[in-house]
Amino acid sequence: AxxxxxxxxxxxxxxxxxxxxxxxxxxxxxxxxxxxxxxxxxRSSASRAAWAALLGTRPAVLFVGYLAVVMFGYSHNGPPLRISPNEVANLQVRWDAAWYFGIANEGYRYWSTRTTDQQNIVFFPALPTLMRVGGRLLGRTATSLFLAGTLITLGAFFWALTFLYRLVSEMLGNEDAARSSVWLLATYPFALFYGAVYTESLFLLGAVAAFYRLNRGEYVRAGLWGLLVGLTRPNGCFLSIPLAMVAAGPWLPRWLAGPLNTRRPGQCAAPQPSSIGPAIVAAAMPGVGVLLYSAYIWQLTGYPFTWATGHAAWGREYQGLATLVTDRWMWLTSAGVYKYTSELPNDLLNALGALFVVVAAWPVWFRLGPPYAVFILINILPPLAAGGMLSAGRFSSVLFPAFVWLATAIPARQRPGWNATFMAIQALNASLFYTWRDLY
Known part of the structure; x- marks a missing residue:
């Protein structure tokens, strides 16, 4: 062939x-x-920091997942999906990864108009398209597709960490904070998805790179990275809002444009007024990516946003933030903390992840600037309102400004303890995820 x-x-x-x-x-x-x-x-500093974080966390998490499978076993006596009797070869066949595999292998299919039927059109095309290309190069088998997906996510994660290091170094002029940001993000309890065949790595890469390139006035590159984000996940279009705030920085009041004085001269400076047009076009590209996929879905189903209505099959329906808060308050006050934590531990884990990034948005606003705080809020509040704590921890893992702020807030002597604690909980989450136990 x-x-x-x-x-x-x-x-x-x-x-x-x-x-x-x-x-x-x-x-x-x-x-x-x-x-x-x-x-x-x-790029020695950024590359070395990224390599250290990648090699220091991803192999360990995958190894923990494998040991959990062979020592604890599956939650229902066996995996729902399998491509091989070998547990190592089968390790990445988990949860949503099977949907990406199906798209990469057979393409998109629309077979039912009922919103209660789960269909693969709700998953955006960037990752499965790359898996299809990589899988063909590696042998065109089921195993090769999952291997390609694993290599893509790990490679994207490494690249994202290098961009994060460079972004923080240029914004804050502090390589120590940059290195700590990389490690905190890599050890975060829900960072296990950076080694799974999921979209977190691609989303993080596109988002960090788009901010970095736009801050440097590299509008074509910023637009291309933004387009990748728009083709990666449904909420990719939201990236256009904080990017537009960066692009319009010269026209915005100081309190809304951000603390530009924290940046070193000539680096990560806001776009100049004369370049506002190209900057706005670059900022719009995440939305363009979502529109391109919507146009394809329109041709396939007759309605451009069938991918959005299809999320109801996964339990994503609008309930509002007030309901989310009051429900948990009632559980805590009526049943007590012990009953809540013992009967709904997965809800607790996701709630802690969501609470971390929501609370971090406030200091991020003043330390890094409103665009970065808006990036956090616009990517966590809508899914909370439309799905509760479903996947909230996973969504929090890509909100990198929260980790940048945390790196600047934690004293240097305490950082190893934070990383160790984060990694311990990530090992727990990996054990749940790879043995098909409820993490969401």
Missing amino acids: ATSVARALLGAVLLGLVRHVFVPRPPIYRDLPLRLATSWRK
Whole structure:
């Protein structure tokens, strides 16, 4: 097959030989190491911090997930889905990952008009499209698709951490805070999804990179990263709001534009008034991504927002924030803390994640700026209002400004303790997730 690994490698070798014949100097064995060394020196701090956080957390979490499967077993005597009798090969076949696998393997299907029927059109195309391409290169089997998905999410997570490090370094002029931000995000209890075949890594990468590029006035790159976010998750369009606040910074009052004085001269400066047009276009690209997918769904189903109404099949219906708060207050006051924590532990875990980012939005507003606080609120409050604590912890994991603030608020001597505590709870969450026990 044209997509086999052997043929692809053979083609690459032949192209390299042809290039060497026509352009013999410098030879690739001399040029490539120099290029890699130059790139490493330019981004050494960010790359090293990202590598350390990636290698220090992702293998451990996956190993804990595997041990939980073989030692604790599954919650219902066996996994609902399986592609292999080998538990290592089957480890990533969990929960929503199966939907992304189905899209990558067979494409989108619309077979029912009832909103109570779960359908794959509610899952956006960025991740399954990349899985399809990667899976074909790796062998076009079910295992190769999940392997491709794993490599994509891990690679995107690494790239996102490098962007986060650079963003924090340039905004705050503090590499220690940047390094701590990377580690706090990687050890966060719900960071387990950065190693699963889920969209968290792609969303985080696109969001951080869009902020970073827009702050630097690189509007085309910012727009492309924003487009990725819009094609990754339904709430991707919300990114346009804080990006527009950054783009319109010169026109906004100081209290709304953010503390620009915390940035070093020439770095992460707000867009200039003369470039407001390109900046606004770049900020709009996350919304464009959602509209592009909606146009495809319109052609498929006859209604552009069928993907939105389809979320009702997963229990996502509007109930309001007031109901969310009053319900839990009534549980606590009537049944007590012990009964709530013992009978609804998964609700407690997700509530703690949601509470962390909502509370963090206040200091983020004053420390990093309103656009970053709005980014937190616009991505956590709507899903809370329309689904309660369902997946609230997972949604909180990508709200990176909360971790940046936490890194600046925690004394250096206390950071190892925070990371260890975060990682311990992440191991618990991984055990629940990989053994098909309720985490949401």
